[in-house]
Structure formats: structure tokens, C-alpha cells
Amino acid sequence: MSLTRRKLLCVGAAALGAAALTGCESLENHFAKPPPPGADALPPGPSGKVSEAARLLNRAAFGPRPGDIAYVERIGAAAYLEEQLKPDAIEEPKFLQWRLRSLGDSLNPDPGLLFDEDDKRLVAALRQATTLRAVYSKRQLQERMVEFWSDHFNIYAFKNEGAQLKIVDDHETIRKHGLGRFRDLLGASARSAAMLGYLDNGVNKRGAPNENYARELMELHTLGVNGGYTQRDVLEVARCLTGWTSQKHWRRGEFLFDSGAHDNGAKTVLGNLIPAHGGVHDGDRVLDIVAAHPATAHRISRKLCLYFLGEAPEPLTASMAKTFQETDGDIKSLMRLVLNSSEVQSSAFIFKRPFDYAVSALRAFDVDTDGGAGVQEHLEKMGQSLFGWPMPNGYPTQEGAWLGGLPPRWNFALDLTQGRVQNTKAPLDALIERGIAEGLSSAQTLSSLALGRAAHDPETSALLARFPKTMDARAQGACVLMSPDFQWR
Amino acid sequence: MSVHSPARRQFLGRAALATIPAFLRPRTALGAVGVNSERRAPDHVLVTIFLRGGADGLSLVVPYGDDYYHRSRPTLALASPSKGGGTGVADLDGYFGLHPALRPLLPLYQSGQMAIVHACGSGDQTRSHFEAMATMERGLYGAQGPASGWIARHLASAPWRNPSPLRAVALGSMVPDALRGATSATALQNVSDLALHDLSSVSRAQLHECLHSMYNTNNGALGAAGLETLGVLKTLEDVSSDAYHPANGAVYPADDLGRGLMQTALLVKKGVGVEAACLDHYGYDTHVAQGGAIGLLAGQLTTLGASIAAFAKDLGPERWARTTVVVQSEFGRRVEENSGAGTDHGRAGVMFVMGGSGVAGGRIHGKWPGLSPEQRDGPGDLRVTTDYRNVLGEVLARRAGNTNVGAVFPGLQFSPTGVTHA
Numbered sequence: 016m017s018l019t020r021r022k023l024l025c026v027g028a029a030a031l032g033a034a035a036l037t038g039c040e041s042l043e044n045h046f047a048k049p050p051p052p053g054a055d056a057l058p059p060g061p062s063g064k065v066s067e068a069a070r071l072l073n074r075a076a077f078g079p080r081p082g083d084i085a086y087v088e089r090i091g092a093a094a095y096l097e098e099q100l101k102p103d104a105i106e107e108p109k110f111l112q113w114r115l116r117s118l119g120d121s122l123n124p125d126p127g128l129l130f131d132e133d134d135k136r137l138v139a140a141l142r143q144a145t146t147l148r149a150v151y152s153k154r155q156l157q158e159r160m161v162e163f164w165s166d167h168f169n170i171y172a173f174k175n176e177g178a179q180l181k182i183v184d185d186h187e188t189i190r191k192h193g194l195g196r197f198r199d200l201l202g203a204s205a206r207s208a209a210m211l212g213y214l215d216n217g218v219n220k221r222g223a224p225n226e227n228y229a230r231e232l233m234e235l236h237t238l239g240v241n242g243g244y245t246q247r248d249v250l251e252v253a254r255c256l257t258g259w260t261s262q263k264h265w266r267r268g269e270f271l272f273d274s275g276a277h278d279n280g281a282k283t284v285l286g287n288l289i290p291a292h293g294g295v296h297d298g299d300r301v302l303d304i305v306a307a308h309p310a311t312a313h314r315i316s317r318k319l320c321l322y323f324l325g326e327a328p329e330p331l332t333a334s335m336a337k338t339f340q341e342t343d344g345d346i347k348s349l350m351r352l353v354l355n356s357s358e359v360q361s362s363a364f365i366f367k368r369p370f371d372y373a374v375s376a377l378r379a380f381d382v383d384t385d386g387g388a389g390v391q392e393h394l395e396k397m398g399q400s401l402f403g404w405p406m407p408n409g410y411p412t413q414e415g416a417w418l419g420g421l422p423p424r425w426n427f428a429l430d431l432t433q434g435r436v437q438n439t440k441a442p443l444d445a446l447i448e449r450g451i452a453e454g455l456s457s458a459q460t461l462s463s464l465a466l467g468r469a470a471h472d473p474e475t476s477a478l479l480a481r482f483p484k485t486m487d488a489r490a491q492g493a494c495v496l497m498s499p500d501f502q503w504r
Numbered sequence: 505m506s507v508h509s510p511a512r513r514q515f516l517g518r519a520a521l522a523t524i525p526a527f528l529r530p531r532t533a534l535g536a537v538g539v540n541s542e543r544r545a546p547d548h549v550l551v552t553i554f555l556r557g558g559a560d561g562l563s564l565v566v567p568y569g570d571d572y573y574h575r576s577r578p579t580l581a582l583a584s585p586s587k588g589g590g591t592g593v594a595d596l597d598g599y600f601g602l603h604p605a606l607r608p609l610l611p612l613y614q615s616g617q618m619a620i621v622h623a624c625g626s627g628d629q630t631r632s633h634f635e636a637m638a639t640m641e642r643g644l645y646g647a648q649g650p651a652s653g654w655i656a657r658h659l660a661s662a663p664w665r666n667p668s669p670l671r672a673v674a675l676g677s678m679v680p681d682a683l684r685g686a687t688s689a690t691a692l693q694n695v696s697d698l699a700l701h702d703l704s705s706v707s708r709a710q711l712h713e714c715l716h717s718m719y720n721t722n723n724g725a726l727g728a729a730g731l732e733t734l735g736v737l738k739t740l741e742d743v744s745s746d747a748y749h750p751a752n753g754a755v756y757p758a759d760d761l762g763r764g765l766m767q768t769a770l771l772v773k774k775g776v777g778v779e780a781a782c783l784d785h786y787g788y789d790t791h792v793a794q795g796g797a798i799g800l801l802a803g804q805l806t807t808l809g810a811s812i813a814a815f816a817k818d819l820g821p822e823r824w825a826r827t828t829v830v831v832q833s834e835f836g837r838r839v840e841e842n843s844g845a846g847t848d849h850g851r852a853g854v855m856f857v858m859g860g861s862g863v864a865g866g867r868i869h870g871k872w873p874g875l876s877p878e879q880r881d882g883p884g885d886l887r888v889t890t891d892y893r894n895v896l897g898e899v900l901a902r903r904a905g906n907t908n909v910g911a912v913f914p915g916l917q918f919s920p921t922g923v924t925h926a
Contacts, residue, residue: 214791223842226849408634483713483714486714494711
């Protein structure tokens with residue numbers, strides 16, 4: 016027993032990112048594959064529902080990997096959350112760093128180098144990296160925020176130079192500021208060459224302004240469609256942003272203010288006079304106004320609630336909106352309110368979108384994957400190719416959009432467990448062996464890993480009773496992932 | 505419209521209602537709204553193509569006879585038929601012309617199988633894609649009204665039963681808002697995707713049984729969706745699209761819309777009970793470099809025209825006569841072009857209604873509001889003179905056979921625009 020315990024602590028420490036390598040495993044092993052789960056990987060609890068730790072991990076993370084539930088239970092939800100709110104202090108697993116590095120220069124956020132590369136290869140690399148991080152990163156909340164803001168500031172990678180520039184945007188906007196201050200995030204997005212290209216502000220010139228970015232800035236990025244702006248404000252914001260573009264040749268992809276294209280007249284935005292001759296400051300002034308607007312505070316708070324809780328109770332939304340205004344849009348403070356709220360445990364389950372579904376399956380079964388073409392093909396069939404949503408509002412979140420598309424999910428589960436997804440291997444035998452040591456059947460082991468319920472939970476028993484007796488463990492794994500229970504988080 | 509058409513008989517024989525499990529009953533709240541009797545569904549397929557992004561109606565059906573058009577679009581205006589040669593618009597009535605990239609649709613227009621309604625739209629004033637799309641897909645004029653989709657309400661209120669799990673399909677990976685609340689709505693990119701992959705230790709039948717047992721315990725929307733999905737899989741068990749060859753020499757463009765219409769034709773021919781098929785075509789938000797006879801918009805329209813022409817040809821006269829295609833978009837675009845040789849969000853757009861019979865084609869319907877500055881709406885947009893719901897309502901009443909227009913479009917003072925023959 017003591018041996019197991021020691022092994023567990025070693026693996027646990029590495030797995031938790033507290034300290035990278037504790038000496039209990041060789042460096043090579045870390046490069047080679049994900050660390051094995053700890054012996055106490057199975058969620059405990061005598062009976063009943065999804066464990067509290069599993070619920071938290073389904074919201075703040077992309078679901079539990081083996082060992083995660085035990086870890087959260089050991090340190091407590093609040094401590095886990097604080098740890099997640101300081102992602103830079105969490106060391107990433109070496110094998111993840113290694114795999115990301117192997118994607119090479121295609122992820123180097125230096126646009127100068129990126130323009131030498133092939134578009135399709137770049138998008139594939141960014142998708143692969145995003146998937147790998149969602150599956151293996153210890154900084155799970157950061158990856159959740161990346162998903163949230165990548166939808167909020169959606170950029171279609173196949174328009175203009177999106178393939179190159181979205182890589183820069185992912186690094187310099189979404190990842191850099193996703194847990195920072197909203198005004199900084201918004202400012203980085205407004206100056207991002209990817210956004211300037213995607214929403215056409217790069218060609219917004221005085222005389223006949225292009226409204227595209229100005230409108231979505233207020234409608235989607237800040238105030239919301241009922242946030243109190245008018246068509247007149249759209250035109251005035253567009254005028255303020257004339258000349259905001261990016262370098263096309265030398266230092267291609269960097270922000271450029273083209274003063275010759277800027278409308279230097281006076282403007283009025285949401286009742287605020289912006290005096291003539293403000294130059295590039297007109298745009299910054301607009302960003303200050305919309306970022307500080309109460310409608311923005313309320314809307315971002317509400318959207319975070321919906322993403323993390325599936326509902327936006329008014330008292331919580333209001334207190335978040337208040338915090339938003341008091342802290343100058345400090346996203347970490349908002350996250351503390353959302354994820355420490357009682358609704359994490361009490362709100363209804365949220366229907367997983369395809370990316371969530373695939374990543375949570377890969378995590379639950381401790382799958383060894385390169386996150387490449389094999390997984391991406393399935394995501395495309397399921398309807399959520401990353402950075403492939405053409406409209407500026409991001410992939411739909413309501414379950415009605417996704418409920419009609421179950422067959423590709425089921426086929427992902429079948430292919431994953433049968434070993435038919437390219438460069439992707441589910442170590443079911445190893446997981447089951449550990450379960451046997453605990454006195455559990457294969458189906459009990461796999462279902463408790465995926466569903467976050469105790470192995471002897473009556474609901475789990477009822478589910479497993481529906482499996483044909485002749486089913487082997489791989490088929491049981493598939494059925495667990497195909498079950499209605501696993502479609503929710 | 506014969507009930508004894510081959511397609512109909514094939515449907516009844518194949519899926520033979522009896523083989524569709526008893527659990528496939530309307531389960532959603534809308535099911536209760538239905539005035540279902542034992543009447544059989546009319547042999548009609550409604551195909552909607554939604555041009556996402558706000559298609560520039562003034563470029564699709566060009567008012568080349570209006571001087572303001574040419575003045576407002578110094579770089580974007582398409583050439584008049586006489587001046588442009590091959591790059592000019594195809595004349596429709598001496599005043600309007602069809603975008604040259606839509607020429608594949610010209611024979612349909614000329615033979616009376618394509619009606620155009622210009623200057624139509626909703627009352628949405630936000631000029632937001634998402635508000636305007638939601639308004640139209642919910643079948644509203646303003647923002648207030650039911651949350652369900654208009655096609656879902658059509659299917660729920662139609663005075664017949666159709667237990668097919670493929671009654672409403674979305675050709676893509678998601679179900680659009682127009683089908684929200686439908687008793688069954690299946691999203692599919694490709695018919696061949698609708699088969700479960702193999703498992704080594706159990707048969708497909710055992711797997712289906714296991715899934716049925718798991719989803720049958722879930723009473724919510726997911727349980728219903730799971731059971732309906734199993735019905736779809738069963739219905740399509742031996743329909744594979746791998747060997748599908750379009751008929752009559754039809755050639756579909758190789759993009760999502762072409763593929764989607766080809767899959768629609770396949771389903772229609774298989775007679776699996778499809779009543780409504782929804783398709784999306786993206787790429788109409790042309791703020792920059794919209795182009796003219798060639799370019800960004802022309803590229804989309806080339807696909808659009810060729811896809812619909814191939815679909816009509818592939819279906820053949822008999823099935824095409826029992827099909828109605830509606831093309832719509834959330835709004836049209838600003839009359840004046842912008843500094844990026846593009847156009848910003850506007851108001852009224854254009855709709856197409858097409859089909860092999862019953863369509864009052866070869867005409868441009870609606871009231872033309874004019875393009876002079878004082879005739880424009882808001883920041884300079886084409887004014888809406890036809891409520892798009894009157895076009896859809898007429899298609900439902902006269903083509904799809906559902907006269908219960910009031911249940912589909914609550915609050916509408918229904919006034920048919922004459923795009924169909926009574």
C-alpha cells in the first residue's frame with residue numbers, strides 16, 4: 016500500500032503541475048507519452064450523483080482526466096481555482112511542450128516567418144496545438160478562456176490572411192489577455208491584424224467608411240445589440256477607426272495607423288464628443304468608451320455565466336457586472352465570482368459542443384493523441400472545425416443547434432475506442448487493470464472515469480445493465496461515450 | 505401531385521411506416537400544437553436556401569434602368585445588358601437584369617419556373633446579421649414573437665401526419681433556427697455519414713438496441729433527438745450516397761451548397777419522407793472588394809446558380825414539379841458603395857421562388873421603392889415594400905399545402921404577393 020501511495024504522490028505532483036519532474040520518472044518518459052493516471056484515479060463517493068469535483072472540472076476544465084477528481088478533492092475547489100487563476104505558475108507537462116515544439120515554426124507568432132508557410136498547414140497546426148493544449152494542458156481554465164474568447168472575438172481563418180494572422184492573434188490577443196483586463200483584451204483585438212482583416216477595418220478609410228468592424232465591436236464584442244447604440248453611432252465609430260490598418264509589406268502583420276486615411280473631423284460616440292484632429296487616439300477613445308460602458312459589463316458577465324454555468328441568474332450577473340466596473344474589467348475577478356458560485360453545483364448541465372465532447376472523451380480515457388488530422392476530421396464531421404466558423408458571432412452555444420447531429424459523435428466514440436482515429440490511442444486495458452485492482456468491472460471503471468459518478472452509483476448501474484453481455488471493454492467504452500449522460504457537462 | 509406517384513409508393517413501401525418504430529412520435533412542445541389528422545402529407549418538398557451575411561439584392565437582381573444605381577455604385581455597378589456583352593446583366597424585363605453569374609437560372613426564369621420578389625425583408629432595424637437572421641428564421645417581422653422556427657411551426661401545424669424521422673433535414677452539421685422546435689430535425693452533411701461504424705464484439709443491431717435503451721430513458725430533448733436519430737439510421741440503413749449519380753447529366757458544383765443539394769436530391773428520390781430541407785450558403789457579407797461580373801460575390805453566385813440549376817435538372821420534371829425552392833437572406837445592402845469597394849448592411853433584399861409547377865415565374869413581383877436619396881430608408885438603404893412572410897406564407901399555403909398560415913406567422917395580415925398560381 017505504501018508503495019502505491021508513494022507512486023501516487025510522485026505522479027500526482029507531476030500531473031498537478033506543482034513541480035515538473037520529481038525524479039520518479041525519467042525525462043524520456045515525459046517526452047514520450049502522457050503520464051499514467053494515479054491509482055486513486057477513480058472518483059470515490061458511496062452513491063449518488065456526479066461528484067462535486069467532477070462538476071467543477073467539467074466547467075472550469077475540459078472534464079476530468081484520471082487523477083484530477085482526487086486532486087481537486089484533496090486541495091479543495093477554492094484552492095484549485097486559485098491555482099488555475101495563475102496559469103503561468105503551473106508548469107506544463109514536458110510531453111506537451113515537446114509536442115507543441117514539434118509543430119515547429121508554424122506556431123511561431125512572428126508574422127514575418129509565418130508568411131513563408133502554406134495556409135492549410137498553418138491552420139492545421141493551430142488546430143492541432145489548440146486540441147493538444149485543451150487535452151493535456153494543466154492550465155485548464157486558461158484553455159477554457161481561450162475557447163470562450165476565441166468565440167467572442169471570432170476570426171475565420173480562411174478569409175484574407177487569417178491562416179497566418181490568427182496564429183498571432185491567438186498568441187497576442189486571446190492567450191495573452193484572456194485572464195487579464197477586458198480593455199487590454201479589446202485593445203489587442205482592435206489592433207490585431209487578423210481582426211483588422213477579418214472585419215475589414217483594414218480598408219476603412221475616410222470619405223466612405225466601412226462599418227463592418229465598428230458595428231461588430233459594439234454589437235458582439237462589447238455593448239450587445241440592445242446596448243443602447245444607434246445606426247448613427249455605428250457610422251461615427253467607423254469614422255473614428257478610419258486609418259486603423261496593418262502593415263502590408265515591411266513588418267507585415269503589424270498594426271499601422273494610416274493618418275492619411277483617417278477622418279480628422281469631430282465625432283460623437285454614444286453621446287461623447289470626440290474632438291477633431293484626434294488621430295489614432297479617436298479609436299482608443301472609442302475603445303475606452305465601449306469597454307467602460309455598463310451595458311458591456313453586464314453583457315460580458317452574462318455571457319461568462321452562460322458559458323460556465325449554462326444560466327445567468329440575475330443576482331450573480333449583477334454582482335459580476337458591478338465587479339467588472341469596479342475592477343476596470345478584471346477577468347480574474349469575474350472568474351472568481353462565477354466559479355465559486357453555488358450554481359457550479361446546482362445549475363443544469365450544459366450540452367457539450369463537439370470540441371468539448373471530443374476533448375472530454377480524450378481526457379476521460381487518458382488517450383494518447385497527437386491532436387492532428389485524425390481528431391480534426393472527426394471535429395469537422397461533428398460540425399466544429401476550429402477557426403472555421405465564418406460569421407463573427409462564434410460557434411453556436413444553444414443545444415438546439417447541435418442535437419440533430421448525434422451520428423458523427425457516436426462514430427467518434429466508436430472509432431476512438433476501436434483504435435481507428437489516426438495517431439490516437441485509448442489505453443483502455445491499462446485503465447481497466449487499475450479498476451480490477453479496486454474490484455471494479457471494466458464497464459464500471461470506464462463509466463466512472465467518463466461520467467464523474469461513483470462506480471457503484473445506481474444510475475451508473477442502471478446504465479450498464481443496458482449493455483449487451485457479449486460486449487467487450489472497447490465496446491463498453493464506446494457506449495459510455497455515446498450515452499446521453501456523457502453529452503452533458 | 506398524384507398521391508400514387510412512384511416516389512410516394514417507394515416511400516411507403518420502403519420505410520413503410522410500420523418499420524418506423526412506435527417511439528417516433530412528436531415529442532416536443534410543438535407536437536401538441538399540431539392539428540394532425542390521418543391525412544397524408546402532400547408530395548411536396550420545400551427547399552430553403554439561406555444566403556448568410558446579407559446578400560446584396562441590388563447585385564443579384566440589378567435595377568440597371570435606374571440612374572441612381574449607376575451613380576451610387578461607381579466601381580461596383582454591373583453593366584447594362586446592351587453595353588456589357590458577356591459581362592453585362594441578363595435582361596429580365598427591360599429595367600431589371602440578373603447578375604451574369606446567375607445565368608444558369610435564366611432558363612428557369614424564362615420558362616416561368618422562377619419568380620423574383622424585390623425589395624422584400626423584415627422590419628428589423630438593427631442591421632445586425634444575428635438579429636435579422638433570428639427574426640427571419642423565427643418567422644417574425646420585429647423581435648417579438650415565438651422562439652421556435654417558422655418551418656418547425658409549419659410542420660407542427662400542417663393538417664397531416666408524417667412520422668418520417670427525416671421529415672425535416674438540415675444539410676450541414678447544425679440545425680438552423682428555422683427548424684428549432686421541429687418534432688424531428690436531422691443535420692447531415694452526407695447521407696453516407698448516417699451509418700454507425702462497426703464494433704468488433706457486438707452486431708450493429710445490438711448496438712442500435714443498446715442506444716435505443718439508453719436514450720429511451722431520457723425524457724428531455726436529448727432523449728427525443730437520440731431516438732429520432734436511431735429512426736433516421738434505420739430508415740437510411742441501405743441508402744448509400746457513394747454510388748449516387750445525378751440524373752439527366754446534372755453536374756453539381758463541388759462545394760457545400762452543391763453537395764447539400766445533391767444530398768437533398770438523393771433523399772427526395774429515395775422517398776424517405778422529406779418535407780423540408782434547409783441549406784445555408786455563406787459568404788455574402790461583402791463589405792470589401794465585392795466585385796462585379798467577376799470577384800467575390802460573383803463567385804458565390806456562380807455556385808448558387810449552378811447548384812440550383814443542377815438540382816432542378818437532377819430531380820427531373822416530375823419531381824421538380826413537386827418541389828419549391830426559396831432563396832432568401834437576412835437583409836440587403838447599402839445603396840452607396842463604401843471606400844473598400846464593398847457595401848455595408850442595408851435593409852431590403854431579394855427573394856427567389858422556384859419550382860417546376862405552380863410558380864408565377866418569369867416576373868418580378870413586389871413594389872419597387874426606387875433608389876433616389878429621398879426614397880431610401882435610414883442611412884441610405886433600399887426600403888422594404890414586401891413583408892417576406894407574405895412570400896413564405898403563400899408558398900406554404902399554395903405549394904406546401906398548409907393553409908394554416910396564421911399558426912406559422914402569428915400576427916401576419918396575410919396578403920399573398922402572387923408568386924404562385926392559386
